Amino acid sequence: MSPRIAQRFSGVERSATVALLETVQRLRRDGVEVLDLSGGEPDFTTPAPVVAEAVSALEGGDTHYTPSRGVPELLRAVADKLATENGVRVDPATGVIVTPSAKQALFTALMTVLDPGDEVIVPTPAWVSYPAMAGLLGARAVPAELSAADGFRLSRRVLEDRVTERTRALVVNTPANPTGHVLDRAEAEEIVAFAVRHDLVLVVDEIYEKILYDGRRHLSLASLPGAAERTLTVNGFSKAYAMTGWRLGYLAGPEPLISAALKVQEHTVSCAASFVQRGGVAALTRAAGDVAAMRAEYAARRELTVSALTALPGVTCAQPEGAFYAFADVRGTGLTSAGFAQRLLDEAAVTVAPGPAFGAGGEGYVRLSFAASREVLRGAVERLSRLAARWEVG
Known part of the structure; x- marks a missing residue:
């Protein structure tokens, strides 16, 4: 055969x-x-408070399914973190999904907004899995090549050259892997204006947001005017909290998109591990x-x-x-x-x-x-x- x-x-x-x-x-x-x-x-x-909380959960028998969205304590902690650190307001009951890894959150986000034959713009050089994920969904990743001459800045001019009638979304990664570039406000405003003009969804990967240098501050695209209703924010615990093996992430955004994304979660992975989620609460609240x-x-x-x-x-x-x-x-x-x-x-x-x-x-x-x-x-x-x-x- x-x-x-x-x-x-x-x-x-x-x-x-x-x-x-x-x-x-x-x-x-x-x-x-x-x-x-x-x-x-x-x-x-991994920070000691995170390990201790997860071990306590295990020893206490917290080893069963959780709600697909995530445990309420972690949903609230994520929503509080987004509001206080990022200026992004979401309802913890309807605007967040806890996922087994930020990679899973990203795949879920793309599955939520892309149909076979659709296109998603990916500024490059970029993390290797963005185009692959689009391909697995039957969509096409369209590269928007950035230049080292201007520090790999993302401009509306570069994006306009890549948009077509099939374009449905734009992936943004800040701080960026592999270039290390961090979006500034001028770039962010151009990106949002571009997305609004073409009615695109912004899929924003912020996994490195806490690793910044020389006094820079992270700027979440979803915090800008006109962006919240079209932005899916992807983040997780692997990089900032040294929790790569824990496989814990989250997806946040407007209720209509998150409601659809929840169906992906329910019919694939069901939920993130229960005791790992308890460790995630400790990471967000006790590991600064x-x-x-x-x-x-x-x-x-x-x-x-x-x-x-x-x-x-x-x-x-x-x-x-x-x-x-x-x-x-x-x-x-x-x-x-x-x-x-x-x-x-x-x-x-x-x-x-x-x-x-x-x-x-x-x-x-x-x-x-x-x-x-x-x-x-x-x-x-x-x-x-x-x-x-x-x-x-x-």
């Missing part, structure tokens, strides 16, 4: 970043001491100090990483404004992104993510994560320094 595979998979590749992780694991099993700077996982342990400490450490790691990159002949790297990635320009080495990444792996046993994995505009760049520990970063810096001593550009 030759099983039939659904046509929707024909244009969807496996995750490039997941594939890199598997490569690292294989090399380590073979005895290679690889230093991995390709992933997006904080090395910190831990988040601040992690952010300060990321800032120090940023300096270490960017300095090491710019010491390599032919490499330049702007300071990321947010998130924990350095997006380095390697065109001056005469190598392609893949060639540069392979040379780092072969000659220094350091893994980085080639820029083309992140779509249009990624060639000539590589992404390095400084979510790794200082020990790993220092080891990588030493290896890069030795490599630089024998580096021949051209």
Whole structure:
């Protein structure tokens, strides 16, 4: 028998970043001491209040189904957080869904607004899963290529060039993976004006909102006039609270969209894990100090990483404004992104993510994560320094 595979998979590749992780694991099993700077996982342990609350819930027998929307305590905590920190007001009973991961929230959001044949604009370079998710839904991700020359800023002019009669939504990620760019108010206002003009839904990924540098403040698109009724805000706990393995996120927005999204949740994953949701309440209400400490450490790691990159002949790297990635320009080495990444792996046993994995505009760049520990970063810096001593550009 030759099983039939659904046509929707024909244009969807496996995750490039997941594939890199598997490569690292294989090399380590073979005895290679690889230093991995390709992933997006904080090395910190989850804050103690979060762990304690989840353990208490487990020991108390809180191991059953919850309402599909989420437990009331977490729904209220999310709504309170959005109101006080983001200037976004939603009804916790109708405007929020707690999901098993922000990735699931994003997929649910796209499923809610896209039909087969629809288009969604994705500014690039962008996280690898945005186009793949659209493809799995039978929709098409239309890349809007941004330029490093202006710091990967998102302009209405770039967006207008990509809109068609099939466009239904725009994905926005701030702070952005992989570029580290953070939206400012002028950009945000242009985005909202564009969405209003073309009657589009804004799907806004804010997973890195708490990882900002140099005094920057996060701006939620849903807080701007005219945006709330057309914005689905995606967020979660993995990055800010070092809770990647917990798989906890949320989706917030206007009642009509959230009501439809709830059907996706009910007929797929049902609900997020009960005890994990209890940990989420603790994260939002009792872990601010831990988040601040992690952010300060990321800032120090940023300096270490960017300095090491710019010491390599032919490499330049702007300071990321947010998130924990350095997006380095390697065109001056005469190598392609893949060639540069392979040379780092072969000659220094350091893994980085080639820029083309992140779509249009990624060639000539590589992404390095400084979510790794200082020990790993220092080891990588030493290896890069030795490599630089024998580096021949051209």
